[in-house]
Amino acid sequence: MSGLMTGTTGIAFIGCGYVADFYMATLPNHPELALRGVYDCDSERSKKFSGFHGVHPYSSVEELLADETVTIVVNLTNPGSHYEVSxxxxxxxxxxxxxxxxxxxxxxxxxxxxxxxxxxLTLSSAPCSALGETAQTVWRALRDEVIGRPRLVYAELDDGAVHQMPYRTWISPSGAPWPYEDEFRVGPTLEHAGYYVTWLTAFFGPVSEVVSFGRLIQPEKLGTPDTGFAADFTCACIEFDSGVVARLTCGTLAPENHSLQIVGDAGVLSVSECWDYGAEVKVRRRADVSESVHHYLAEAEKIPLVRPADYPFRYQDTHDMDFSRGVADMAAAIDRGASPRLSARHALHVLEIVLAISGTADATARTVIRSTFDAVEPMPWAGR
Ligand SMILES: NC(=O)c1ccc[n+]([C@@H]2O[C@H](COP(=O)([O-])OP(=O)(O)OC[C@H]3O[C@@H](n4cnc5c(N)ncnc54)[C@H](O)[C@@H]3O)[C@@H](O)[C@H]2O)c1
Structure with a gap:
């Protein structure tokens, strides 16, 4: 773990739970980041995590905040603590x-x-998968007008029937149990819609309006009905200022499907998994229709990734993502005196959209989105 201590930007984690192990696994991809230490209000968890990874445990949040070598705090607490901690x-x-x-x-x-x-001060938020090789390849294909003018998006974030899985046995490498009660309370939309909403707002710019439908279809996930759980199915239609329309589905009942299709005048781009930085990107181009009555799309072709997703340090689970890339992009931006690609205003816009969808636990709603943000920059290796 010594490499984790030698970078130029000092960071510290608050929250040593399930996700913190994802950050630990991928942190060495970014040797410019130096983890100074970690803190968790659960002292047992803090002890277990710091012992497992060989990192310094701060004894209090005050001690962590007083450490002048820490430039960035990475807030890995539960959603209910995010505001207070940040x-x-x-x-x-x-x-x-x-x-x-x-x-x-x-x-x-x-x-x-x-x-x-x-x-x-700089503030940025996960998810950072929009900075991944697959998302950057889709975005490059859009800039290169591979499918002409984009019109319509179908994005799916169905995770399968989690309550029918042995979720009580899911434990991270350092021993943190998957926080299922928190996950069911917060719900799949607030937890996951941001993955594709971040991609789509980076690609297509600000959203003007969201129409959403949500239901808690299965409240008895833990045996007796619990109406404190969030909707386990939401479906939203999202309209962008640019005229693009997207339909986004989130849920924990239907079988896993994390696919994306972007329909343009000259073809369709698709990705089958948004939690894999190296997932294939495919295109079906508009075909010559002179000899066919119904078919109008050619067979799918692979679009090579803008660079291979072969970063060395990985956490491969139900996902394969470099969780620390967003922190690294933020550290580089602070060094340049610039805004990170995933700016605070962009994160606010994403959150406004996600809340408009997830706020409908048992209702339909039409929400005008008021926030906006400056255009997001592609990664330097993804070309103009
Ligand atoms: N679990 C996953 O698979 C996953 C994946 C991606 C992102 N996330 C996100 O990561 C965050 C954390 O999720 P998790 O699964 O690690 O949860 P967790 O419950 O396993 O861990 C959160 C930790 O934060 C600590 N904590 C809470 N409030 C605190 C406070 N005020 N001060 C200090 N420590 C505090 C808790 O004691 C706990 O150990 C959530 O926002 C979640 O959406 C989780």
Whole structure:
């Protein structure tokens, strides 16, 4: 683990649970980041995690925040703690990278963004998979007009019937159990819609309106019905200022499907998995229709990734993502005095959309989206 201590940007983790192991596994891909230490309000968890990974455990949040070698705090606490923890770190003059959702309501999220801006601090939020090789390849294909003008998107974030899986046995390498009660309470939309919403807003710009439908279809996930759980099925139609329309489905009942299709005038781009930075990107181009009555698309062709997703340090589970890439992009931006690709205003916009969808646990809603953001920059290796 010594390489983790020698980078140029000091970081610290608050929260040593299930996801923290994903960050630990992928951190060595970014030797410019130096993990100074970790803290968890559950001292047993802190002890187990720091012992397992051989990292320094801070004895209190105050000790962590007083460490002048820490530039960025990575907030890996539960969603219900995100606001309070991020706010405290910003007040102490730290830059913050937060796991998603970076707050559970828009008022708190706006407060964090405005406070960070006032203090000249950088705030950014997961998910960072839009910086992955697959997403960057899709985006490059769109810029190259491989499918002409994009019109319609179908994006699926169905995780399978999690309550029928042996989820109580899911344990991270350092021994953290998967926090199923929290996951069911927060729900698949607030937990996961941000993956594709981040991609799509990076590709197509700001959203103007969301129409959504949500239901808690199976409240008895833990035996007796629990209406405190969030919707386990949501379906939203999202309209972008640019005219593109997307349909996004999230849920924990239907079989796993994390696919994306983008339909344009000259063809269809597709990806079968958004939690794999190396997932294939395919295109079906518009075919010559002179000899066919119904077929109008050619066979699928692979589009080579803009670069191979062969980074060495991985956490391969139901996903294969470099979780630490967002922190690294943020550290590089702080060094340049620039905004990270996943800016706070972009994260706020994503959250406003996600909340508009997830806020409908048993309702339909039409929400005008008010926030906006500056265009997101592609990764330098993805070309113009
Ligand atoms: N579990 C996953 O597969 C997964 C994947 C991607 C992202 N995430 C996100 O990561 C975040 C954490 O999820 P997790 O699965 O690791 O949860 P977890 O419950 O396993 O871990 C969270 C940890 O944060 C600690 N914590 C909570 N409040 C705190 C506070 N105020 N100060 C210090 N420590 C505090 C808890 O004690 C706990 O150990 C969530 O936002 C979740 O959406 C989770």
């Amino acid at each position: 706010r405290r770190c910003l007040e102490a003059g730290k830059h913050v990278y937060s796991e998603k959702p970076f707050a559970e309501d828009l008022r708190q999220a706006t407060d964090l963004v405005e406070f960070a801006e006032e203090r000249g």
